[in-house]
Amino acid sequence: MRNSYNLGDPGFLSDPAPMLSRMRAEASLVKVKLPIIGSIWVTTTHAATSQVAKGKDTFFLTGLGAGLKKKGNAGLPWWSPPSFRAMAENMLGKDDPEHRRLRKLVDQAFVRRGIREMRPNIAKIAQARVASLGTGTVNIVPGFCRAFPLEVIADLLGVADEDREAFATMGNAMVDFNGGLFAIVKMVRSISKFWHFVGQMVRDMRINPQPGLVTDLIAVEAEGEQLTEDELVSMIFLLMFAGFETTTHLISGSIIALDQNPDQRTWLFSDFDNRIESATEELCRFVSSVAGTKPRIAANDIEVDGQLIKKGDKVMALPLAANYDPAVFDRPEMLRLDRFPNPHLSFSTGSHFCLGMQLARVELQEALRALYTNHLELRVSEPATYAKRPGFRGIKNLSVTLP
Numbered sequence: 001m002r003n004s005y006n007l008g009d010p011g012f013l014s015d016p017a018p019m020l021s022r023m024r025a026e027a028s029l030v031k032v033k034l035p036i037i038g039s040i041w042v043t044t045t046h047a048a049t050s051q052v053a054k055g056k057d058t059f060f061l062t063g064l065g066a067g068l069k070k071k072g073n074a075g076l077p078w079w080s081p082p083s084f085r086a087m088a089e090n091m092l093g094k095d096d097p098e099h100r101r102l103r104k105l106v107d108q109a110f111v112r113r114g115i116r117e118m119r120p121n122i123a124k125i126a127q128a129r130v131a132s133l134g135t136g137t138v139n140i141v142p143g144f145c146r147a148f149p150l151e152v153i154a155d156l157l158g159v160a161d162e163d164r165e166a167f168a169t170m171g172n173a174m175v176d177f178n179g180g181l182f183a184i185v186k187m188v189r190s191i192s193k194f195w196h197f198v199g200q201m202v203r204d205m206r207i208n209p210q211p212g213l214v215t216d217l218i219a220v221e222a223e224g225e226q227l228t229e230d231e232l233v234s235m236i237f238l239l240m241f242a243g244f245e246t247t248t249h250l251i252s253g254s255i256i257a258l259d260q261n262p263d264q265r266t267w268l269f270s271d272f273d274n275r276i277e278s279a280t281e282e283l284c285r286f287v288s289s290v291a292g293t294k295p296r297i298a299a300n301d302i303e304v305d306g307q308l309i310k311k312g313d314k315v316m317a318l319p320l321a322a323n324y325d326p327a328v329f330d331r332p333e334m335l336r337l338d339r340f341p342n343p344h345l346s347f348s349t350g351s352h353f354c355l356g357m358q359l360a361r362v363e364l365q366e367a368l369r370a371l372y373t374n375h376l377e378l379r380v381s382e383p384a385t386y387a388k389r390p391g392f393r394g395i396k397n398l399s400v401t402l403p
């Protein structure tokens with residue numbers, strides 16, 4: 001075998017630059033093996049990542065879209081459990097014209113919500129979460145990095161107070177996946193439970209609307225647009241799934257990055273309000289919590305940044321690899337919070353670019369403000385442990401000392 005790049009290796013997840021350099025030295029796309037998905041090309045350069053993410057007329061999420069007589073999704077085999085396939089029925093797994101239609105509807109609802117207006121409430125949630133941590137040595141992942149974005153998403157959707165606890169429990173169970181058959185069975189169960197929960201929530205909100213995105217999406221539907229019950233549940237499921245774990249890992253990864261770079265950290269917190277904008281972009285780049293996008297299928301033979309990809313091949317764009325490409329970023333392995341320009345691809349590009357990127361930025365900013373205003377001397381007390389979740393740079397546990 002020519003290479004054996006393991007994207008789930010803990011050494012790679014904690015320090016991706018060395019292996020990414022080796023991969024890039026080989027070609028702009030290299031083949032790797034991923035659990036369930038199997039053999040797949042992954043991008044190693046900024047140019048290749050951008051070309052794949054923008055290439056919606058060549059790289060399709062579904063076999064049918066790519067002109068193959070194969071049902072299903074590039075990331076999910078036909079034998080995957082029904083709840084997984086139901087989950088993949090959201091717009092992230094769709095090609096045009098369905099994707100365009102669904103994205104337009106949720107874009108409208110998102111714009112109405114207004115992320116800027118959400119900031120004071122997001123800041124309040126972050127402050128309350130930090131206060132609940134107390135002092136001493138804690139694993140900051142469950143009580144803060146997970147709990148905070150989960151609460152923000154619950155607020156955004158308009159989850160009723162009495163459902164909050166069930167929502168949080170199910171959200172946590174869904175992301176508690178760490179490889180292995182038993183874990184898969186457990187996760188499938190959590191996903192179907194959550195699926196039913198969201199379905200019930202939508203039915204309740206039709207009768208008793210709560211302010212939030214669910215009600216807004218129902219309203220969009222009422223204005224004559226076509227959004228089936230299943231599509232609505234799928235959309236909410238996607239918002240929850242895409243908006244929670246991604247942000248969790250961005251926050252925990254940023255805490256580690258700041259701990260490893262004390263000079264940068266001092267620079268940021270000595271003038272937080274003026275420096276947080278550039279710092280946010282650099283932390284998004286450096287952490288790259290979403291390492292890879294959803295797998296696509298090539299509809300025809302194509303050259304991508306010098307590498308030939310054949311019709312029917314599976315391809316995954318790696319924002320993580322783009323963000324560490326020295327052709328675009330000077331000394332990419334270094335955290336430089338004043339880096340400018342910073343054309344990172346953490347939120348991808350092209351038609352599926354991240355819907356929640358402004359929200360994610362605000363969440364990171366308010367998380368750091370709350371955490372370090374109260375604990376400027378916060379220190380990581382033990383090396384983090386990484387979750388085996390393909391496509392994520394996921395942190396499972398992060399022990400910190402809060403003075």
Ligand code: HEM
Pocket residue numbers: 091092093103238239240242243244246247250288289290292293294295319346347348351352353354355356357359360
């Ligand atoms: C650090 C935080 C986040 C990162 C790094 C991130 C990254 C990404 C990436 C790379 C994609 C493209 C995936 C692909 O093409 O396969 C994406 C899509 C998406 N993201 Fe995010 N995301 C973050 C937070 C959020 C939040 C907070 C929300 C919403 C509440 C959100 C909602 C979505 C949705 C709905 C899509 C699918 C867009 C589409 O298919 O058109 N994301 N995100």
